Amino acid sequence: GAGVSQSPRYKVTKRGQDVALRCDPISGHVSLYWYRQALGQGPEFLTYFNYEAQQDKSGLPNDRFSAERPEGSISTLTIQRTEQRDSAMYRCASSLVPGLAAQQTQYFGPGTRLLVL
Amino acid sequence: AQSVAQPEDQVNVAEGNPLTVKCTYSVSGNPYLFWYVQYPNRGLQFLLKYITGDNLVKGSYGFEAEFNKSQTSFHLKKPSALVSDSALYFCAVRDRDDKIIFGKGTRLHILP
Numbered sequence A: 001g002a003g004v005s006q007s008p009r010y011k012v013t014k015r016g017q018d019v020a021l022r023c024d025p026i027s028g029h030v031s032l033y034w035y036r037q038a039l040g041q042g043p044e045f046l047t048y049f050n051y052e053a054q055q056d057k058s059g060l061p062n063d064r065f066s067a068e069r070p071e072g073s074i075s076t077l078t079i080q081r082t083e084q085r086d087s088a089m090y091r092c093a094s095s096l097v098p099g100l101a102a103q104q105t106q107y108f109g110p111g112t113r114l115l116v117l
Numbered sequence B: 001a002q003s004v005a006q007p008e009d010q011v012n013v014a015e016g017n018p019l020t021v022k023c024t025y026s027v028s029g030n031p032y033l034f035w036y037v038q039y040p041n042r043g044l045q046f047l048l049k050y051i052t053g054d055n056l057v058k059g060s061y062g063f064e065a066e067f068n069k070s071q072t073s074f075h076l077k078k079p080s081a082l083v084s085d086s087a088l089y090f091c092a093v094r095d096r097d098d099k100i101i102f103g104k105g106t107r108l109h110i111l112p
Helices: none
Strands: A005-007 A010-013 A019-024 A031-037 A044-050 A053-056 A065-068 A075-079 A088-095 A112-116 B003-005 B010-014 B019-021 B024-026 B031-038 B044-050 B056-058 B064-068 B073-078 B087-095 B106-111
Touching: A005 A088, A010 A019, A019 A088, A019 A112, A031 A075, A044 A065, A044 A075, A075 A088, B003 B087, B010 B019, B019 B106, B024 B073, B024 B087, B031 B064, B031 B073, B044 B056, B044 B064, B073 B087
Parallel strands: A010 A112, B010 B106
Antiparallel strands: A005 A019, A019 A075, A031 A044, A031 A088, A044 A053, A065 A075, A088 A112, B003 B024, B019 B073, B031 B044, B031 B087, B056 B064, B064 B073, B087 B106
């Protein structure tokens, strides 16, 4: 597609339920990133992938959060047993080239706004 | 540890006037610096980046930013503001292969 897409755009769930957030990166982009953005804050890194390999998951808050990218394209961020404090905007980004990725521009999707009641 | 600060929560500028959105950073090595803009109900859009070379970086929509190593700053500027520039602006820094760190954002209001 032309840009990074995310679904759903909005998700309302009850505390204790599991949610799965999907990210479809720009076609051909090797690296994929997940961020969480609280209201009034900048995006906070969660995890990233090069191809299908998860390179860094140090930003995941706890073991209820997990992510996968099994075929090196679409990625899913899963939150198990959701809590109210998980409510936030979850953003996905992709970049073209892996390796020394510091120089690479990340292109962001529109985000999924998660509300846990 | 790397960090980035945007000291202003909000900046108000009259249309047609020059604008500046401030950003300062802290990294242990050479910084890679970025500016992103977020319009309502849309994702973050890349504006410009500094990797190396010329300290004045030109980006999208007429924006530019000046890298100042001695002041550890990377302020975003535009000579003449448009109402359509009203948005939330994020500065970000990356230190080699570390994670990218975003500032908390500055809301820019351009007054007609």
